[in-house]
Structures are given as C-alpha cells and as structure tokens.
Amino acid sequence: GQSLEQPSEVTAVEGAIVQINCTYQTSGFYGLSWYQQHDGGAPTFLSYNALDGLEETGRFSSFLSRSDSYGYLLLQELQMKDSASYFCAVRDRTGRRALTFGSGTRLQVQP
C-alpha cells in the first residue's frame, strides 16, 4: 500500500517563500504530484515529478528525491490568493491506475 505524510498547517506572510514537504511510502513508485484546493472548491493540478530534481512553473516549484522518498512544493512571492490546501499524491507500480493523496497542508498567507 501507500502512505504519505505532510504537515497539517503552514503559515507565512505575503511576499515570502514557503516550502511544503511530503514523505511517502509506496510498494513501487511512479511519480509525485501536487494539487491545490481552495476552500469549497475542486483540487487543481499544479505539478508532477517523475525523476529527481526540481521542476519550476512560474512561482511554484516542486522537488523530488526518490532515494529519500521525499518531495516538496516551493511557493515563492506568496500572494493572499495562495491561501489554500495543498495535497501531494503518488501513483504506485502495483498496476492500479489511480492516485493516493496525502491528508493535505493548509497554507494560510497573512498580510
């Protein structure tokens, strides 16, 4: 099976940089994804790492270390609209073509 751990809550100020960590345990591994969900809304896809290293998409970057079973989402130049929950998700190699999600990190951006 799979399990993912991420902090439940993170607080940061507008304009700052914040890092949301995710550690995972899987019976195989086929990539780490990140999703954003605003209160009452639907999750939206942010990024995906299949290989080690950093992927950058605008203000958001995602990092993966497969040897450490660890990844993180980096948000730069924080804006108030970044206040949301962020979920990491993995897909394993057992053949199940579906994702397992972490319990989410609630990011609160303060002025």
Place this chain on the structure above:
Amino acid sequence: DGGITQSPKYLFRKEGQNVTLSCEQNLNHDAMYWYRQDPGQGLRLIYYSQIVNDFQKGDIAEGYSVSREKKESFPLTVTSAQKNPTAFYLCASNPGRAERYNEQFFGPGTRLTVL
C-alpha cells in the same frame, strides 16, 4: 468549454435512502474516478474506471456502487449500506494514457448531507 460537471452542488437526503450523484465529462477522457473528502482530510478513492463497461473498487468502496455505460458519464450511488455518507464527493478524469495518470481533472463536487 470542455470540463467535468457534477450535479447537484448540494444534496440533502434522509437516512436510509439511496442517492445517485451525477458526473459528466466532455473531455473525451477514458479514465474517471470518484473520491470522498471529509472536513480537513485528504481525498479517498471510492471507485475508478479506465474504460467503458469496466470499473474497479478503490480504498473505500463499501456502501457505494457505480456504472460506466458511456464514456462521458460515471454516476455514483450512495446506498443505505454506507454508514456515514455525509461528505464532499469529487469526480475526476484523465486521458487514461500512462504518462498522464498523475494529472487529474476534477469536477466542482457535490456536498451530500444525510439528515
């Protein structure tokens, strides 16, 4: 515009009644999924379907049923056997190609409250 629609947005039912949640997509995606989300929690997989007329149980399938008679539609029935059905239900899809499984597209969700 292409996307996923779920209806209704809010649904109230009495305990013991079956209820069916609608999910329709016009993205021409092969794979569709149902998730349940409880307050402050992550998404838990109920059922998923990779192709028409085929579906598999997820992690919390007990008390739920699905059908996939058309590519565009993947309705979820919450039966009276589901002990605690009050939750936020999210439907998702993706193209179904191996390299795209990690990117899922979500509908707006249905918030079900059982009275």
